Amino acid sequence: MESDVLGTFESALQRVDVRLERTTAANVRGILAEVLEPPAVGVPLPFDGVSLPEAVETEPTPDELEAATTGITAVEFAVADYGSVAIRSSPTGEEPVSVYADVHAAVVAASDVLPDMEAAFERLGTDARGGADTVLATGPSATADMGALVTGAHGPKAVHAVVIEDR
Amino acid sequence: MSSDSREAKATRIRHLLRTEGDAVERNTRTFNRGRYDAVAELEAYEEYRNRAREIKERAIENLPELIDEVAAAVEENGGTVYLADDAADANRYVREVVADADAETVVKSKSMTTEELEVNDALEADGIDVWETDLGEFVLQVADETPSHIVAPAIHKSREGIAELFRERFDPDERLETAEDLTMFARGFLGERIREADVGVTGANFVTADSGSIALVTSEGNARKTVTATDTQIAVAGVEKIVPTVEDLHPFVELIGKSGTGQDVTAYVSLLTPPVDAPSLDRDPVAPLSSESADERDFHLVLVDNGRTAMREDDQLRETLYCIRCSACANSCANFQSVGGHAFGGETYSGGIATGWETGVHGYDSAAEFNDLCTGCTRCVNACPVKIDIPWINNVVRDRLNRGGDDGRFEFVYDELVPDEEPGGIDLQKRLFGNYETLAKLGSATAPVSNWVGELGPVRALLERAAGVDERRSLPEFHRETLRDWFSARGPSVSRADADREVVLYPDAYTNYVDVDRGKAAVRVLEALNVHVRIPAVGESGRAPLSQGMIDTADERASRVYAALAEHVDAGRDVVVIEPSDLAMFQREYEKLLPERSFERLRDGSYEILEYVYGCLENGADPSALRRPERPVAYHAHCQQRTLGLERYTTTVFRELGADVLESDVECCGMAGSFGYKTQYYDLSMDVGDRLREQFTSPAARDRLVVASGTSCEEQLGALLERDAAHPVEVLDPARRNRTDR
Numbered sequence: 001m002e003s004d005v006l007g008t009f010e011s012a013l014q015r016v017d018v019r020l021e022r023t024t025a026a027n028v029r030g031i032l033a034e035v036l037e038p039p040a041v042g043v044p045l046p047f048d049g050v051s052l053p054e055a056v057e058t059e060p061t062p063d064e065l066e067a068a069t070t071g072i073t074a075v076e077f078a079v080a081d082y083g084s085v086a087i088r089s090s091p092t093g094e095e096p097v098s099v100y101a102d103v104h105a106a107v108v109a110a111s112d113v114l115p116d117m118e119a120a121f122e123r124l125g126t127d128a129r130g131g132a133d134t135v136l137a138t139g140p141s142a143t144a145d146m147g148a149l150v151t152g153a154h155g156p157k158a159v160h161a162v163v164i165e166d167r
Numbered sequence: 168m169s170s171d172s173r174e175a176k177a178t179r180i181r182h183l184l185r186t187e188g189d190a191v192e193r194n195t196r197t198f199n200r201g202r203y204d205a206v207a208e209l210e211a212y213e214e215y216r217n218r219a220r221e222i223k224e225r226a227i228e229n230l231p232e233l234i235d236e237v238a239a240a241v242e243e244n245g246g247t248v249y250l251a252d253d254a255a256d257a258n259r260y261v262r263e264v265v266a267d268a269d270a271e272t273v274v275k276s277k278s279m280t281t282e283e284l285e286v287n288d289a290l291e292a293d294g295i296d297v298w299e300t301d302l303g304e305f306v307l308q309v310a311d312e313t314p315s316h317i318v319a320p321a322i323h324k325s326r327e328g329i330a331e332l333f334r335e336r337f338d339p340d341e342r343l344e345t346a347e348d349l350t351m352f353a354r355g356f357l358g359e360r361i362r363e364a365d366v367g368v369t370g371a372n373f374v375t376a377d378s379g380s381i382a383l384v385t386s387e388g389n390a391r392k393t394v395t396a397t398d399t400q401i402a403v404a405g406v407e408k409i410v411p412t413v414e415d416l417h418p419f420v421e422l423i424g425k426s427g428t429g430q431d432v433t434a435y436v437s438l439l440t441p442p443v444d445a446p447s448l449d450r451d452p453v454a455p456l457s458s459e460s461a462d463e464r465d466f467h468l469v470l471v472d473n474g475r476t477a478m479r480e481d482d483q484l485r486e487t488l489y490c491i492r493c494s495a496c497a498n499s500c501a502n503f504q505s506v507g508g509h510a511f512g513g514e515t516y517s518g519g520i521a522t523g524w525e526t527g528v529h530g531y532d533s534a535a536e537f538n539d540l541c542t543g544c545t546r547c548v549n550a551c552p553v554k555i556d557i558p559w560i561n562n563v564v565r566d567r568l569n570r571g572g573d574d575g576r577f578e579f580v581y582d583e584l585v586p587d588e589e590p591g592g593i594d595l596q597k598r599l600f601g602n603y604e605t606l607a608k609l610g611s612a613t614a615p616v617s618n619w620v621g622e623l624g625p626v627r628a629l630l631e632r633a634a635g636v637d638e639r640r641s642l643p644e645f646h647r648e649t650l651r652d653w654f655s656a657r658g659p660s661v662s663r664a665d666a667d668r669e670v671v672l673y674p675d676a677y678t679n680y681v682d683v684d685r686g687k688a689a690v691r692v693l694e695a696l697n698v699h700v701r702i703p704a705v706g707e708s709g710r711a712p713l714s715q716g717m718i719d720t721a722d723e724r725a726s727r728v729y730a731a732l733a734e735h736v737d738a739g740r741d742v743v744v745i746e747p748s749d750l751a752m753f754q755r756e757y758e759k760l761l762p763e764r765s766f767e768r769l770r771d772g773s774y775e776i777l778e779y780v781y782g783c784l785e786n787g788a789d790p791s792a793l794r795r796p797e798r799p800v801a802y803h804a805h806c807q808q809r810t811l812g813l814e815r816y817t818t819t820v821f822r823e824l825g826a827d828v829l830e831s832d833v834e835c836c837g838m839a840g841s842f843g844y845k846t847q848y849y850d851l852s853m854d855v856g857d858r859l860r861e862q863f864t865s866p867a868a869r870d871r872l873v874v875a876s877g878t879s880c881e882e883q884l885g886a887l888l889e890r891d892a893a894h895p896v897e898v899l900d901p902a903r904r905n906r907t908d909r
Contacts, residue, residue, distance in 0.1 A: 065456070124413055135436070136437075141386065147325060154387045
């Protein structure tokens with residue numbers, strides 16, 4: 001059943017031009033090291049036994065944030081049928097790190113990939129009533145205001161998703 | 168409306184067709200095609216629409232309680248709520264918050280509500296630098312123009328025009344040519360403004376009462392930066408944006424992107440419960456972000472009334488408040504596709520639903536300016552994710568505007584001539600078209616003299632000057648022998664005793680007095696299927712007066728029609744209608760004009776003629792009794808027929824008879840009843856028609872038999888293609904001779 005959800009997530013991500021890496025906790029660091037283009041900023045990952053590559057600046061200044069090519073964050077959950085990731089706007093800084101860098105690498109536990117928006121809104125209801133701020137992000141930022149579709153309007157030009165299958 | 172003001176309107180429309188038409192057409196049609204594709208893939212589309220509608224109905228019903236609930240939730244979260252009565256009140260509050268924050272620069276993400284209030288002007292008067300960060304809004308700010316679309320405000324601008332504008336205004340070091348160049352330049356420029364800013368202003372697509380959250384639906388990421396980078400956030404939202412719970416957002420998130428731009432979902436849906444928890448960027452640029460700075464944020468929710476409470480209390484305007492501002496009504500509107508929001512808008516809002524918004528927030532004068540651009544084609548009705556009957560709101564406002572009119576110069580002649588229920592002040596042009604049946608009766612009784620007189624140069628010139636009937640249009644030719652006369656003399660050829668079914672053929676005014684051949688063909692087609700036909704004495708459906716905003720007259724016509732048909736309906740006879748716009752009256756608008764039971768009985772007992780033919784064939788009637796189309800067919804269904812989902816019966820019948828059918832996919836042919844006859848709209852009508860002309864003169868279509876279900880569609884196709892169009896029943900008529908000239 002779970003693999004079905006991940007399959008759905010993968011094909012939805014393809015539709016919005018997002019590459020998905022499916023990996024195990026032990027290999028996350030290596031995958032991220034391959035994915036990232038320096039300079040990189042990030043927020044420490046909350047998964048047991050998973051850490052960020054050394055090259056990632058985890059206490060960026062606003063200047064470093066704006067200059068970053070890659071921003072790495074964990075996400076609260078993902079929505080399989082739309083290929084969305086739920087970025088928490090928490091004091092640790094997931095929101096600025098994910099929106100300012102040119103590329104956002106979003107790391108999610110397989111157990112947090114929800115099948116659809118219905119399930120996502122059940123979870124968002126509980127979270128929002130607890131005071132949480134969440135951004136459902138689907139693919140890169142985009143605009144068509146300048147006469148053709150351009151990605152990277154104000155936010156990232158590209159998004160990577162990394163699913164930790166054993167979490 | 169005088170002939171001078173009609174000419175002024177025509178000139179303005181021609182100007183917009185020339186300057187903004189191409190960009191608007193390209194963009195709105197892309198959005199609209201995207202909508203068709205996106206909703207076709209959504210299995211639960213109708214279910215989501217129903218849920219969305221119910222949520223909005225309930226929310227507006229319980230609005231006062233929800234406002235209290237929101238206020239309590241936001242304050243519990245540490246924010247402040249201000250309930251503003253009107254624009255001045257809202258602006259005063261926003262200015263105070265900005266002053267308290269000692270701000271010099273304010274950045275904004277896109278918000279039509281702040282456009283409605285003119286917040287920027289209020290802040291700029293205080294010496295504040297205000298920057299729109301949505302790229303479309305930014306282009307307009309630089310160009311000093313107003314939005315022409317509620318979702319893509321600069322939709323009327325071309326890439327070349329924007330490049331020129333940026334060159335003049337910013338004199339950039341490098342030449343900006345591509346959309347990518349322009350976007351990256353704007354991103355860089357606005358990035359600096361966002362960093363400087365102390366206050367971020369956003370709108371809110373939705374506000375949830377249970378949690379005090381605001382939902383922002385965006386694609387660019389500018390709203391995210393506007394909120395994150397500034398310590399003070401002001402969200403400005405109309406009170407109608409409130410829904411009870413977070414879970415209620417689900418159907419709207421499924422619908423809003425698909426309905427608007429045809430995207431499955433927009434890149435970002437932010438559900439913020441402010442003050443937000445992100446670390447502030449509004450500190451030292453070289454010191455690391457600090458999680459403690461998240462605690463120092465300030466949040467103000469400005470809930471705006473500005474006429475909305477009065478709209479809620481108005482039975483006809485209330486539905487406007489269900490609007491989620493997705494722009495589907497604008498994108499699906501054939502007239503909007505041609506001229507865009509600068510013709511089709513009031514002070515702030517544009518497109519179909521703008522009539523409701525402008526009437527509610529700026530008053531009738533603002534809505535009057537563009538209200539007549541709604542032809543009542545109903546293409547927006549199925550496009551609306553919350554099922555708002557937008558054409559009805561337009562009719563109601565038109566009716567109210569009629570009552571406020573003062574142009575009574577022709578009243579003394581006209582009151583004698585026409586039996587309508589309207590006050591004296593109503594515009595002569597509207598009265599002429601609204602009383603079409605009376606004219607047709609008169610024209611038929613005096614035919615052929617009336618036709619000769621009607622075509623005389625001086626008469627046409629007078630008609631154009633006094634009533635704005637465009638000289639370039641051919642007028643209907645009235646028949647001395649009406650369809651009813653013909654049928655009474657001829658009698659039915661299938662007796663009641665031998666018939667499989669019994670039908671009342673509705674003699675609409677056009678078929679009865681003008682296109683009598685179409686009526687005769689309908690009789691013969693029904694009889695070929697072994698149906699006993701009756702044609703009772705029954706008057707016009709009310710479509711003509713309704714389209715001119717003469718609701719009382721339409722209401723009176725509806726009662727007469729029902730009275731004339733009720734016994735037939737009770738006797739189990741099926742009512743068969745040739746003209747789709749009349750069937751649409753029975754199936755949709757009569758709900759507003761007749762008692763519920765009467766409406767339901769007529770609705771359930773009435774059929775479009777090809778729908779009926781299809782039903783007969785399904786129930787065993789012999790298809791060989793009908794004439795087979797001798798050539799491939801190019802078919803244009805009527806707008807209202809498509810809204811009711813009836814066009815498929817015509818194509819299916821043709822195909823079952825072995826015809827190759829190509830169906831038009833344009834929203835509307837542009838003639839739209841009386842609309843195309845009006846001098847002020849002639850050019851627009853022809854521009855809209857161009858899209859159909861292009862399709863039907865393409866290599867795949869140009870040698871086909873042109874078939875159309877609606878009267879005005881037939882007229883317009885004749886003008887566009889210089890070859891006649893036939894009604895489907897004429898093609899199927901067993902008595903039809905081989906006519907390869909059609």
